[in-house]
Amino acid sequence: MTEAVKQYLKILRDKEYRTKRVEGGFDISPLVENYEKHGLEIPVIRFQEMIKREIPILFENDPFGFHRYQKKMPTFVLKNGKESWRVLAGNITPNYARVIGQGFDRVRDEIHGYLQSADEEQTKFYHAILAHLDAITDLAERYRAEAEKQGCKALADALTRLPAQPAVTFYEACVFFTILTYSLRVCGNQHMTIGRFDQYMYPYYQHDIQSGKTEEELLETLELFFISLNFDTDIYHGIQQGDNGQSMVLGGFDRDGNSMFNELSKLCMEASLELKLIDPKINLRCGKKTPQWLFDYATKMTKQGLGFPQYCNDDIAVPGLVALGYDYEDALNYTVAACWEYIIPNCSFDVPNIQTMDFPFVINRAIHAHLADAKTFDELMQFVKQAVREECDVIIDRANNSRHVSIPFLSLLVDGCLEKGKDMTKWAAKYNCFGCHGAGIAPAADALAAIKSLVYEKQSLKKDELLAALDADFKGYSALQNELLNCPKMGNNDDFVDDIANELMAEFSGYLNKKPNNRGGFWRAGTGSAMEYVRLAKKCPATADGRNAWEPYGSSFSPAITTKLEGPLSVIQSFTKFDMTKIINGGPLTLEVHDSVFRNEEGEKKVAQLVRAFIELGGHQLQLNSINRDTLLDAQAHPEKYPNLIVRVWGWSGYFCELDPEYQNHIIKRTEFSV
Amino acid sequence: MEKGIVFSIEEFSVYDGPGIRTTVFLKGCPLHCMWCHSPEGQSFAPEMIRSPNGCLHCDACIKKGIELTGQPQIVKESAAVCPRNLIRQAGDEYSVEELVVKLKKNAAILNASGGGVTFSGGEPLRQPRFLNACLKALDGVMHRAIQTSGFSSPRIFSEIMKNSDYFLFDLKLMDPNKHLYYCGQSNAVILENYRILAASGKEFITRIPVIPTVNDTEENLTATAAFMKENQVKKVELLPYHKLTGSKYAMTGRKYAPEFDETIPPQLHPEIFENYGIEVNVL
Numbered sequence: 001m002t003e004a005v006k007q008y009l010k011i012l013r014d015k016e017y018r019t020k021r022v023e024g025g026f027d028i029s030p031l032v033e034n035y036e037k038h039g040l041e042i043p044v045i046r047f048q049e050m051i052k053r054e055i056p057i058l059f060e061n062d063p064f065g066f067h068r069y070q071k072k073m074p075t076f077v078l079k080n081g082k083e084s085w086r087v088l089a090g091n092i093t094p095n096y097a098r099v100i101g102q103g104f105d106r107v108r109d110e111i112h113g114y115l116q117s118a119d120e121e122q123t124k125f126y127h128a129i130l131a132h133l134d135a136i137t138d139l140a141e142r143y144r145a146e147a148e149k150q151g152c153k154a155l156a157d158a159l160t161r162l163p164a165q166p167a168v169t170f171y172e173a174c175v176f177f178t179i180l181t182y183s184l185r186v187c188g189n190q191h192m193t194i195g196r197f198d199q200y201m202y203p204y205y206q207h208d209i210q211s212g213k214t215e216e217e218l219l220e221t222l223e224l225f226f227i228s229l230n231f232d233t234d235i236y237h238g239i240q241q242g243d244n245g246q247s248m249v250l251g252g253f254d255r256d257g258n259s260m261f262n263e264l265s266k267l268c269m270e271a272s273l274e275l276k277l278i279d280p281k282i283n284l285r286c287g288k289k290t291p292q293w294l295f296d297y298a299t300k301m302t303k304q305g306l307g308f309p310q311y312c313n314d315d316i317a318v319p320g321l322v323a324l325g326y327d328y329e330d331a332l333n334y335t336v337a338a339c340w341e342y343i344i345p346n347c348s349f350d351v352p353n354i355q356t357m358d359f360p361f362v363i364n365r366a367i368h369a370h371l372a373d374a375k376t377f378d379e380l381m382q383f384v385k386q387a388v389r390e391e392c393d394v395i396i397d398r399a400n401n402s403r404h405v406s407i408p409f410l411s412l413l414v415d416g417c418l419e420k421g422k423d424m425t426k427w428a429a430k431y432n433c434f435g436c437h438g439a440g441i442a443p444a445a446d447a448l449a450a451i452k453s454l455v456y457e458k459q460s461l462k463k464d465e466l467l468a469a470l471d472a473d474f475k476g477y478s479a480l481q482n483e484l485l486n487c488p489k490m491g492n493n494d495d496f497v498d499d500i501a502n503e504l505m506a507e508f509s510g511y512l513n514k515k516p517n518n519r520g521g522f523w524r525a526g527t528g529s530a531m532e533y534v535r536l537a538k539k540c541p542a543t544a545d546g547r548n549a550w551e552p553y554g555s556s557f558s559p560a561i562t563t564k565l566e567g568p569l570s571v572i573q574s575f576t577k578f579d580m581t582k583i584i585n586g587g588p589l590t591l592e593v594h595d596s597v598f599r600n601e602e603g604e605k606k607v608a609q610l611v612r613a614f615i616e617l618g619g620h621q622l623q624l625n626s627i628n629r630d631t632l633l634d635a636q637a638h639p640e641k642y643p644n645l646i647v648r649v650w651g652w653s654g655y656f657c658e659l660d661p662e663y664q665n666h667i668i669k670r671t672e673f674s675v
Numbered sequence: 676m677e678k679g680i681v682f683s684i685e686e687f688s689v690y691d692g693p694g695i696r697t698t699v700f701l702k703g704c705p706l707h708c709m710w711c712h713s714p715e716g717q718s719f720a721p722e723m724i725r726s727p728n729g730c731l732h733c734d735a736c737i738k739k740g741i742e743l744t745g746q747p748q749i750v751k752e753s754a755a756v757c758p759r760n761l762i763r764q765a766g767d768e769y770s771v772e773e774l775v776v777k778l779k780k781n782a783a784i785l786n787a788s789g790g791g792v793t794f795s796g797g798e799p800l801r802q803p804r805f806l807n808a809c810l811k812a813l814d815g816v817m818h819r820a821i822q823t824s825g826f827s828s829p830r831i832f833s834e835i836m837k838n839s840d841y842f843l844f845d846l847k848l849m850d851p852n853k854h855l856y857y858c859g860q861s862n863a864v865i866l867e868n869y870r871i872l873a874a875s876g877k878e879f880i881t882r883i884p885v886i887p888t889v890n891d892t893e894e895n896l897t898a899t900a901a902f903m904k905e906n907q908v909k910k911v912e913l914l915p916y917h918k919l920t921g922s923k924y925a926m927t928g929r930k931y932a933p934e935f936d937e938t939i940p941p942q943l944h945p946e947i948f949e950n951y952g953i954e955v956n957v958l
Contacts, residue, residue: 478735478758485760493780546760562760567686569697569781597689599958606689609788613695616787669729 001274004061005223009275011059012230017067020057024050024070029077038425040128040406043187046074047409050186051135056146063154063221064175064228065143066182068235073188089404089424090191090238090245091337091352093345094184094413097200100176103166104133107412114421122421128408129418136163136183170204170218174225180413185236187409191245191338194229194280195345198250198265205264215267223271229279238338240531240663242278242654245338251294252285253314255332261294272308273301278646278653283336284309285317286615295608302607302624303598307648310340310588311622313580313615317342320584320620325514325522326431339652340528340556340621341435341586347415349424350521352435352585354402355395356532357508357525359444360553361540362391367451368470371463377456381500384448385507392436392512399434400518433521435585438508439529439536440553442490443560445501446545450487452500466544473542473549484546491559493570495577502578509583526585527557527620530650534662552666555650556587557621561669568593568610576617588621589614590648592670595628623648632656632668676772679805682715682765682797686781690958692820692841692880694790697781699774701806702766704798705826707859708847709934710886710916715927716797721766723749724926729759736762749928765927771808775816782817791818793843800827800835810838824858825865825872832868842872842879848890849898857889866902873906884914887939896944900951910954915941 001009011017031045050070057067099107111126118126144159158175167173184192208218233244250268251261272282284298301308312334321331326344335345341352366387367380374380404425411417411424422428454461461480469477488497509525516522533553542549545560554561557575565571568591575589597603607624614622625648635642639657647656647667656664680702688698703719704711711717715724725736736753743750754762778792785791792813799806800823810819820841825832836842846869847862848854854862872879881903885891903911918938921931945955 474758479755482755482757482760564760564763566684567697569686569695569784572784573780593687597687599690600956603689606687606695606788606790609695610687610784613784613787 001223002220004063005220005227005275007061008059008063008224008227012227017057017059017231018234020067021069021071023072024053024074025072026053026074027077028074032076035078038403038405040124040408040423042076043406043408044128044131046076047132047187048135049074051139054139054186056139056143058143058146058150058152058155062147062150062152063171063224064178065147065152065155066178068182068185068232071235073186089189089349089407089410091193091341091343092189092191092349092410092414093193093195093335093343094180094410095346095415096177096180096195096413098346098415099180099413100167100173100200103162103164104137105164106166108133110418114418118421125408125411125421125423128406129412132183132187132409132412136179140179167204168207170201170208170213171221173201173204174221178225178228184410184413187407189407189410190236190238193245193335193337193343194248195335196250196252196333197248197280198262198268199252199260202262202264205267215263219267219271222267223275226271226275226277226280230277233279240649240654240660241658242649243338243652244279245652246279246281247283247336247338247652248280249283249285249312249335250309251290252332253287253289255328257289259289259291266297269297269301269309272306273304276304276306276644276646278306278655281310281652282308283312283340285312285314287314288616290612290615292608292612295611296605299604299608299611302626303595303604305595305626306646307623307625307653310336311611311615311624312336312340312342313618313620315615316580316618316620317584320581323581324433324524324584330430336586339530339586339650340588340623341526342584344431347429348431348433349414349427349429350431350433350435351399351402352433352524352526353437353528353530354399354434356437356439356529356536357388357391357395358439358532358536358540359504360440360447360543360545360547361536362387363444363447363504364470364541364543367447367544368467371451371455371467377452380451380456381448381503385503388504388507389511392508392515395436395512396515396517396523427519431521432517432519433524434517434519435524435526436512437526437528437530437532437585437587438505438583439532439556441501441504441527442558442563443543443545443547443553445490445497445504446487446560446563447543447547448500449489449497450484450544450546453487453496454483470542470544474546481546484544485562487545489545489560489563491563491571491574492566493573498574498577501574505578505583513582524585525583526587527580527583528585528587529553529556533650534666552662552669554670555590555666556623558590561666569613572610572614572617572619576614576619580618580620584620586621588623589619590623590625590670592625592627595626595631598626627667627670629668632664636661636664636668676770677805677808678768678770679774679802679809680719680721680766681769681774682713682767684777688793691793691795691822692790692843693818695785695788696790696793696820697778697785698793698795698822699778701794701796701799701802703801704796704824705801705860706798706824709857709889710884712923713797714924714929714931715765719801721764722927723751723753723762724765724923725749725757726761726763727926730761731759733758771805771812774809775812778813779816785817789818791820791840793820793822795822798824798826800831803827803831803835806835807838810835814838825868826860827864827868829864829867829871833871836872836875836877840878842877843882844869844872844879845882845884846899846902847884849895849902853889853895857886869902870906873908880910880912881908882912882914884916885941885943886916886935887937887941888935891942891944893944893947896947900948900953903948903953904951909952910956911948912956912958913943913945914958915943
């Protein structure tokens, strides 16, 4: 780590930069003349007014700048007193590379070309983009002047050309990236993912190497850039601190099966290993052809306990996406959303998390409604499957009601919009699909397995007794609850329950996949839960797997947290029995391994072999966490001792001590039976 | 068919031999080492254990014991009344076939990693007929390792050795009297088996749990190194004592009261082994 990196890291860690901010959030209502719901006027005015009030903040030798001055976005109050909806698009990997490689001047030329033959609507759209470009250009100039004044030479120098001219060096490309993401956030966009940084930045990397820069110099630039991603994340997080969408996807394979893991990919991993920061969140694309050394190297990251990298399996994801309806080239280029949803970069406005199938709830409801009538377990499963299909229909209806405000600046970064002269919220992107999470698949299958075993096979449990116990949340039924908890559970490589899980997934994905949505796109079923393993679970009464009412499910595609696990070998086999190409919206298996397995290189190598085994079995996504229960408990009791303890939460890593207690408790609970 | 008593089966054990392994812990041990970290492996009889993690301290388990035996203890029936499902029996009976079927489910992963199964304990050699039958049934199915204190008759030791691929052999203390004091038995037969193993050409690793003030003296480690050299052994693994060792005693209803001071860091003295040309690996 160089001195410059250490210095920048210190500025970040001191958090003093946050004291330089003002609240912001002033009311732009008086400036709005022709209010049109979802129209272009509000986004333009809001952006202009916000940018106008931003004041350059620079630290000693600051290489990037573009720190937020105003914490809050401007507000706009409707005539009826309600504040206008501010949530915009998220979980998109924009085409940064195109603009970084063009510069604003050429973008403007292109737009002026389109304006020649534009109709009125298109003209409004183009002018909205131009207004954004002008505002950014103005702020960049103010930053340049300030950088010059304060002696931030590199930045001042870069800003003499950027953003008007295209970036030439790797450093300039990173500065340009910073300007774009800063601007997107000022527009109010959240969860803008970084995507395949190692691919679209590779030409700049190569340029620098060819012009004589050393790998060490580039590592320094990269590390400074990574540090810059960690500023201001307290302003633009999602549900929890840390949930900010800055996922980076490394590696992958091209159409001939050649590895695309390059020198820059390796450098990104090196930087992340050295810095130990929660951003960027590292995802590694891999497959059967991934060499063992790469798994070994990636395991060093797992060892650090950041929850990186998350593994994505190209062998499963690419054919799965193609089967859904994506073009092969687009599928090959996949990235992940803020957490793990597979998305197509540059050209899509998919909403991969628009709804959630709450499996335990839906199945519990079906059990209550139909258990009495079902003479056999097969009959019960027919009712259950019907309930899954009906819920899919409800989900489709609910999603069709969602609307978006116009987002012209993000539209500039999504292919197709500029050419069509249409905002992405008018479906100008190539893909406009909906993804649906599948939360709690394991506890739902466990509940059915318990019923199959005790009610139908052993016939030791009466239907009305079970229903009464569930209604009573097991109060007065502790022996029965215990018996239910000891029935076969998903995660222990037991076909008795795994087959039921497979049937649920087959029904869900078979029914929902490829169904058209109201945006010209299609539906995709997945295995994720996002925060719903806590949030929806809080509304789910007691279930027949022995789970108490309101208790959480496992996160995403994981065993129930009350399951006594045989161990990771059984877990990875249970969770790879289904053909995962068929349920490819995303949602990883989460495995916790005790940090003692990392005591030496031998242990590390075996963890890497475990990852390989998962990939070879056909698993689609894996989050591997190194965890020590005693450390977590101590951190909960003495947060002051662990300011930098990082844990993987549901699709992202966060500082343990900044999480709400219920998420902390869930992580601790996961370790009770962990290996 | 032979039956065995197993107190735990652990998947993905990474320090019990080459590759990814499943470790089968056979219950019962003739030694009683003062630092034993699996007290539930000592007795041959099944016993009930309660995991402390997540315990609500509702005492439903203890009340069941009082109800059935008049004693405040955890009994077999306690398992079914624990609302958190934290009580289990350590000591399940397995037939050879049951165990082999279970192990085979993971065979592909174990074999792909160059791993296999490790029989540990307790002292696995204390269930020789069951162990031998398992080893024979797994011949050609997966790599078979034995983790042992070496305390068994040389006849049994040689028989087991013939049917396995790898050994992890403990050398705890060289002085027979001290060995008797700290481990409950003399080490004569252990050293004899060690000689048999070293002379056999079978692949094995020597392990020393390094216990502060007990066996981390220069005198003991020098004697160990000399003995290893005499047997032409070139590699040793040192397992420094961890304070967590005592953590499982409470859940078996035992008290952990070592006579040595466990707060003193163990002295590893790798140089002693290196002077004898022995490569040291610390776990």
